Amino acid sequence: MRTGRLRWRFLQSDLSLFRIRLRQVSPLAVRLAPAAITPLVLLGCAAPLSTLDPAGPSASSIAALWWVMFWGALALFALVIALLAVSLLRPSALASIKPGTWIVGGGLVLPVPILVALLVAALLLGEQLLPKPGGAAPVRIDAHASQWQWRFSYPFIPDAASTSILHLPAGEPVDVVVTAEDVIHSFWVPRLGGKIDAIPGHTNIIRLQADKPGVYRGICAEYCGEGHETMGFEVRAHAPADYAATIGGQP
Structure with a gap:
């Protein structure tokens, strides 16, 4: 019982000391703390990923x-x-x-x-x-993941393909059909949508849309081996009038 009382007294003294220290904190410091922390928190909000x-x-x-x-x-x-x-x-x-x-x-x-x-x-x-039902069918693009690159093919243009660069028409929905050839990868373009797994022998579909022409970065978001960090790709959104001609000129 005596030991328990001593512990309680020590706890009370610690709490009292903590209260004193809290009262000693400058009100100005309390008000300025959020202003000092907020820029650090928001530093990465406009990053490419x-x-x-x-x-x-x-x-x-x-x-x-x-x-x-x-x-x-x-x-x-x-x-x-x-x-x-x-x-x-x-x-x-x-x-x-x-x-x-x-x-x-x-x-x-x-x-x-x-x-x-x-x-x-x-x-x-x-x-x-x-995806909402109705309306015109979106453009379909096939994405094939392998260690350690992405290859994109465009079924609406025979033999059109690109490696590590995905071409989209700006302002239009696009269904990207994702699969893998060896291990599990993950397709992710952070500024355009969520991520989805690329699984060998299986296809997943993710719908993306870029509001305006530009270049966006994509990555593999699933560790896939020693070269995982090099498995990035570019997404280039083109004006719809130039899109077909751009794809047709790809190797």
Whole structure:
């Protein structure tokens, strides 16, 4: 019993010291901390492989979902930190609250609305990633992965193919039919859409669309051996009027 009391006293003294140190933190430092951290967090948002710099409808939905999840998680984090701060700085304010109230209020009433909102947002934005029926059939391109390169063929133009460069018509949906010849790879163009596995003996389809002409980077997102880091490719989106002529001139 005596040992337990001593441990409790030491814990109380540690908490008291922590409260004192928290009070000594400059309010200005607290206000400036987010301003100092935010640029570091956002440094990579406009990088060539950033999903937060979308250039197509699917990528825009993914980026929007990321931000919704980020702000939802931030709200829950702020709630937990606020409760922790109150418990440390004003313990008397929470001493009268019963444990059952904490469980119901802190574990259900407060987080559940945020989690439900995140679920609804995920369902709505995720549904936008699915191909919609009707309309003109999208352009089809076959993507073949092998150690360690990508080869693309264009069935609508006989014998047209390209290695490590994928040509798309800008502003139009394209179905990329992905497969592999040796091991499992993964096809990913972060600024245009999600990623999908390339599996030997099996085909997967992903729909991409580039809003405007430009050059985008793609990678293999599944470790596939010693040359994995070299298995990148370019996506070149062309004006629709120039697309067929460009593909026809490929080796």
